[in-house]
Amino acid sequence: MYNNITRRACLEGIVLATGASALGVSGASAAASPRIKLGFDNFSIRALGWKAGKLLEYAAKQKVDVLMISDLDSYESIETPHLKEISAQAKSDGIELIAGTLSLCPTSTKFSNKRGTAVEHAKLLVRVAHDLGTPVARCVLGFMEDRKTPGGISARIKDMAAVLREVKGYAKDHGVKFAVENHAGDMQGWELLQLIEETGPDFIGATLDTGNATWTLEDPMTCVEALAPHVLASGIRDSMVWKDDHGAVVAWTAVGEGVVDFKAIASRWKELMPEQPFVLEIISGFSKGFNYKESTFWPGYETVRAQGLVRFQELAERGKPIPPFKAKEGPEHDQSEQSYQLAELERSIVYCRETLGMGRK
Numbered sequence: 473m474y475n476n477i478t479r480r481a482c483l484e485g486i487v488l489a490t491g492a493s494a495l496g497v498s499g500a501s502a503a504a505s506p507r508i509k510l511g512f513d514n515f516s517i518r519a520l521g522w523k524a525g526k527l528l529e530y531a532a533k534q535k536v537d538v539l540m541i542s543d544l545d546s547y548e549s550i551e552t553p554h555l556k557e558i559s560a561q562a563k564s565d566g567i568e569l570i571a572g573t574l575s576l577c578p579t580s581t582k583f584s585n586k587r588g589t590a591v592e593h594a595k596l597l598v599r600v601a602h603d604l605g606t607p608v609a610r611c612v613l614g615f616m617e618d619r620k621t622p623g624g625i626s627a628r629i630k631d632m633a634a635v636l637r638e639v640k641g642y643a644k645d646h647g648v649k650f651a652v653e654n655h656a657g658d659m660q661g662w663e664l665l666q667l668i669e670e671t672g673p674d675f676i677g678a679t680l681d682t683g684n685a686t687w688t689l690e691d692p693m694t695c696v697e698a699l700a701p702h703v704l705a706s707g708i709r710d711s712m713v714w715k716d717d718h719g720a721v722v723a724w725t726a727v728g729e730g731v732v733d734f735k736a737i738a739s740r741w742k743e744l745m746p747e748q749p750f751v752l753e754i755i756s757g758f759s760k761g762f763n764y765k766e767s768t769f770w771p772g773y774e775t776v777r778a779q780g781l782v783r784f785q786e787l788a789e790r791g792k793p794i795p796p797f798k799a800k801e802g803p804e805h806d807q808s809e810q811s812y813q814l815a816e817l818e819r820s821i822v823y824c825r826e827t828l829g830m831g832r833k
Contacts (some may be wrong), residue, residue, distance in 0.1 A: 502569040508741060509568070510824055510831035511538025513707055513753035516548055516817045517808045523548050524558045529743075534821055535833040538749040540705060542572035542610055544600065563605070566754035566833070570651075570705050570751070571601035572610035576825065577632040580614030581621060590635045595642055595651075601638035602646040608704045609648050610679045613667075614689060616657025619772035625659060626775070633671040643675050649703040653679035654695060657687035660780065661695035668702050681707035682732065683724045683755065689762060689776055691783035692732050693740065700744035707753035709820070710734065713784070714791035718783070723794050724755050726816045728823035731791040737830040750830050753817045757797030 512534075514527050522530065524547050531539045539562070544550055547558065562569045575583045576597075578590040586595040594611070601609040613632045619625045636650060643650065654664045661680075668676050678699045682692035684707065692711070710730030712723045715800040727734055741750065763769045764781075824830040 475648045477792055505742070505746060507832050508738070508828075508830045509749040510821065511536045511540065511568070511570075511749050511751045512596040512817055513540040513542050513751055514823070515542050515574075516752060516754040517810070517813045519806065519813050522546070525561065525791060528558070528561050528567060528647045531567050534818070535831070536665060536821065537565065537566045537832050538570065538751055540572055540610060540707075540751050542570075542753075544573050544596070550562065550596070550600055552599075552603045555600060559603065559605040560634070565709040567606050567733055569606045570608045570610055570749075571597060571604050573597045574612055576611045576635050576650075577618075577628055579585065579621070579628055579631045581617045582615050591638050594635055594639045595649075598639065598643050598646050598648045607647055607649060608651050608677075608755065609643075610621075610651045610653060610705050612653045612655035612658070612679075613786055614658045615655065618658050620780060621682065624772055624774070625663060629659070629663065629667050633667060636671055636676060639671060640675050643774050649704060650676045651679040652676060653705075653707060654681050654684050654688070654699075656684055658684075660688045660690050661685065661698035661778065662777065663775065665698050665702070673730050677702045677704035679703075679705040679707060681753065682737070683707065683709040683711055683753070684712060684782070686711040686722045686724075686732075686787070687760065687762075689720075689764065689773070689784045690780045691787060693737060694743070694783055696740055700740075702830070703745050703748045706749060706751045708750055708824075709754050709756070711787070712759075712791050712794050713787040714793050715788045716761065717765075719765045719769070721759050721786040722792070723759035723762045723796070725756055725794070726756060727752065727820040728827060729819075734823075734828060738824075750828075752817060752820050752824070754813070754820050756816045757812065759794075759796060820828050 524541055548554055552702055559627055566783050576590050576594050597609045618628045664678055680699050680703045685692040685695040693727050710725045710727045711732040797812055799805045
């Protein structure tokens, strides 16, 4: 029996045993590391218009670990007593909450003063997160249009950073970190990394969105590897990317149905950030063209890195056109849209759980 064991196999076994021993765990326990937490963002099923209580009921039925409520309108009230009721409901169901809102950059093209100034809005988000019992508050800078504003995305990053610095003390006093998202084509992963590192990683992290990465001509894996040390939350969906005469077209899809290698992403996720959740934000049914073969496209995109663009183009080489979703007309319109969004999300949950090995329930 022992004669069949090669010297190389023996050495490999010693290395593996030594590595496990150095970590203070056995080989069996090392192999049985916890699965990645799985959840979803309420925007995945926005057509249903559910408030927080109903969203939690659905999350419990789907047996997910995390629910991100990414807007402040999805509560019956943002007063402390109601938020504490939602927090208690989540704890009862064993679901972690992540609070969220949209732009905190006062010069973004999509900033709204509905919640006051950017600083007032940021403080409100912190208070909501605190009342919900979550240390993570997701927010965004803006949208791809901000890349073409005076000063470009670099100027908007500086304006966003100024707001966050002003509320740093308030956030730290409440035990809350901002999780800034690479959102709707505003920042590439390295640009968000710059915002975090230069503003303060002690109170700012990232919401890593794989779908939004493709809207900045970036391969999602590039974004994962850049932001991993700072990820606090996520927005996960797949993308189908294909070439056309003007550049490329991107259509977001359910996870496992696009061209992104999610098995590779899941593996890297487990290596780099095993305690950070995989939060699904499925936004399917339409496509968007990126005409980067035309010179008129590039103002505002001068900071796009060549290596990242090459990896994005490799995605496009593998992709193929897919048709958009069209809701039924007439009285069945709303129902068909709701059913479509539920199906897209639930297929993604199943894929992540059964194919990628995610979820702790």
